[in-house]
Amino acid sequence: MSDVKKVVLAYSGGLDTSVIVKWLQETYDCEVVTFTADIGQGEEVEPARAKAQALGVKEIHIEDLREEFVRDYVYPMFRANTLYEGEYLLGTSIARPLIARRLIEIADQTGADAISHGATGKGNDQVRFELGAYALKPGVKVIAPWREWDLNSREKLMAYCHQHDIPVDFSSKKKSPYSMDANLLHISYEGGILEDPWAEAEEDMWRWSVSPEAAPDTPTYIELTYERGDIVAIDGVPMKPHEVLEKLNTLGGDNGIGRLDIVENRYVGMKSRGCYETPGGTIMLRAHRAIESLTLDREEAHLKDELMPKYAEVIYNGYWWSPERRMLQAAIDETQKNVSGVVRMKLYKGSATVAGRRSDQSLFDESIATFEDDAGAYDQKDAEGFIKLNALRLRIAAGKGRRQD
Numbered sequence: 001m002s003d004v005k006k007v008v009l010a011y012s013g014g015l016d017t018s019v020i021v022k023w024l025q026e027t028y029d030c031e032v033v034t035f036t037a038d039i040g041q042g043e044e045v046e047p048a049r050a051k052a053q054a055l056g057v058k059e060i061h062i063e064d065l066r067e068e069f070v071r072d073y074v075y076p077m078f079r080a081n082t083l084y085e086g087e088y089l090l091g092t093s094i095a096r097p098l099i100a101r102r103l104i105e106i107a108d109q110t111g112a113d114a115i116s117h118g119a120t121g122k123g124n125d126q127v128r129f130e131l132g133a134y135a136l137k138p139g140v141k142v143i144a145p146w147r148e149w150d151l152n153s154r155e156k157l158m159a160y161c162h163q164h165d166i167p168v169d170f171s172s173k174k175k176s177p178y179s180m181d182a183n184l185l186h187i188s189y190e191g192g193i194l195e196d197p198w199a200e201a202e203e204d205m206w207r208w209s210v211s212p213e214a215a216p217d218t219p220t221y222i223e224l225t226y227e228r229g230d231i232v233a234i235d236g237v238p239m240k241p242h243e244v245l246e247k248l249n250t251l252g253g254d255n256g257i258g259r260l261d262i263v264e265n266r267y268v269g270m271k272s273r274g275c276y277e278t279p280g281g282t283i284m285l286r287a288h289r290a291i292e293s294l295t296l297d298r299e300e301a302h303l304k305d306e307l308m309p310k311y312a313e314v315i316y317n318g319y320w321w322s323p324e325r326r327m328l329q330a331a332i333d334e335t336q337k338n339v340s341g342v343v344r345m346k347l348y349k350g351s352a353t354v355a356g357r358r359s360d361q362s363l364f365d366e367s368i369a370t371f372e373d374d375a376g377a378y379d380q381k382d383a384e385g386f387i388k389l390n391a392l393r394l395r396i397a398a399g400k401g402r403r404q405d
Contacts, residue, residue, distance in 0.1 A: 006031045006112040007143060008103055010129070013048030015168055016118045019157050020145050021055045022164050024116060028143070033059040033110050037099055039069045040184030040242065054167045061106055066184055069098055070241035074185055077315060078284050079229040079339075080304070080332045081292075084312040087262050089281045091186025096125060097320035100132030104140065114141035121147045124267050128318030135321035178205060184245050186258075186278040197263055197273045208249065208277040212256035212350030219348035220255055221355060224283075226291045226343065229336030231284065245280045252279025255347040267317045283352045287343040290354040294362040295338045304335055 007024055011017045011034035024032050034057050036048040045062055052060045073094050084090055103115045115133055119125035121144070130142050151157050161168050177192030187208055193199045203211060225233035231244045239247065252258050258279030266272050292301060311328045319325055341359025345352055367377045398404065 004028045004030045004113045004141065004143070006033060006110060007114040007116050008033045008035055008107045008110065008112045009116045010099055010103055010118065011036050011048060011052060012118070013045070013051045015154070015157055015161070018051060018055065018166055018168055019151065019160055020116065020118055021052065021057060022160075022166055023145055023149060023151075024143065025056070026164075027148075030113075031059075032057055033061070033106065033112055035061045035099075035103060035106050036063070037102060038062070038064045038066060039095055039098070040066045040246070041182040042187075043182075051167065059110055063102065065098060065102070066242040067240055069095065070184060070245050073098055073320075074245065074281075075230050075241050076329060076333070078281070078288055079336050080308050080311050080328075081285060081289055082308060082312045082315065083285075084316045085262070085264055087260060088264055088276065088316075089186065089260075089278045089285065090312065090315055091183065091276060091278055091281065092125070092181050092188055093128065093316050093318070094185065094320075095183045096128035096318065097132050100129050100321075101136060103129075104133055104136045107137070107140065114143050116143040116145065119144065119146065122268065122270070124316070124318065127267055128320075131318040132321050184242060184249070185281050186276050189275040190272065194273050194275060201261055201275050205275065206259065206277060209253040209258055209279055210256050212259075215254070215256035215349045219346050220251060222251060222283075222345050222347065224287045224343045224345060225341075226288070226359075227340050229288070229292075229333075229339040231287070245284075248280030248283050250279075251347060252283050252352065253277070255352075256350040257347060257352050258282040259350070283345060283347070286352050286354060287345055288339075290343045290357045291341050291359060292339055294341065294357055294359045294364050296335060297363065300335055304332065307331065 007028065007030055009017065009020060009024065009032055011021070013036065021032050021034070024030060032055075034048070034052045036045050038045045049060050049062055077090065077094050082090060084093070103117075106112070107115055117126070117129045119129060126144055126147075130144075133140050133142055146152075151160055158168075160166070178189040178194065179191040181188045189201070189205055194201065223235050224231050225236070230241070231239075233239060234244060234247055258277050258281065260276040260278065261273075262276070263271055263273045296304070307328060311325070311332070314320070314322065314325045314328065338361040340361055341357065343354060344356035346355040365377075367374055
């Protein structure tokens, strides 16, 4: 293993990655460079610096990537109205390509031979990190400790810390029973009682939202301004993408919006039960579909909906940097040129509903759609020929006595 002289580690400062720093130093006899990304996980990331220094790390990278995360990853994904398996808003999945890219860039900057991460051998994240890394730097060496070591329990990790004098502050604290991952788009929960799909999630598990029952009795109305498919203002106040998501998370969480409990199919083959809070994303999805309903042509909108499940699968499985994702993104972005206007949303006790929408690019023509006198804008007699032409193949088949049941 002496060919690895320097490795860049995706480092959170938590128990797992603190152990990984020491394990890499011992196992590979190499220098460790740490990289900590602030993508809005809600916890201060600067303490990671002191923890890394205590482990003898000399090159420490801590970066605020919140704006880039939402602008270049979350917003492009939401232009597609992306849902994995009809429900999941891909909060964890969409953060991985950015982290993978920065790992590679820092490896290049520091002359490192390898990168490393703390994802387990059972999950999707190992796939996402490594597919991204290989796409960006084909010859990179990836070290995944969870696939190499035998420290497969919290007790073994703690014993390793005591044995190697690793400064951690977990032993005196009550550990959450859940495995959690957070960023500006969502927070996820796995493990604990959630490993039983029949067990209801405990109310005190949720961190970002009040329960719908406890939400205010008065609805909150907001207006979201769109330009080319992206939200640029809330209630007329211009905001950067990450500021939009932060504001919507607060508004949504206050109104009990964005809780989700699902069993999903992991790319590695197993089913997994997880709970998610995505308050801002839930509002964004509903509002974006509303502005598209005015501004997209019918066939354009329907084809876009057909592409969406494939696009979601590509992101979920870790292929953000693939040619197929770039191809799909180009098609999706092409549809957004006229997706501009304002959507009024009503937030109330767990629901985010559309209360109104308007756009200068609207294809809605009231003079045609009206149930009142349309002054000749639409000749209803034309519908007879339309129906007969579309029924022709059905009539021919029925005339041949073919059963339709």
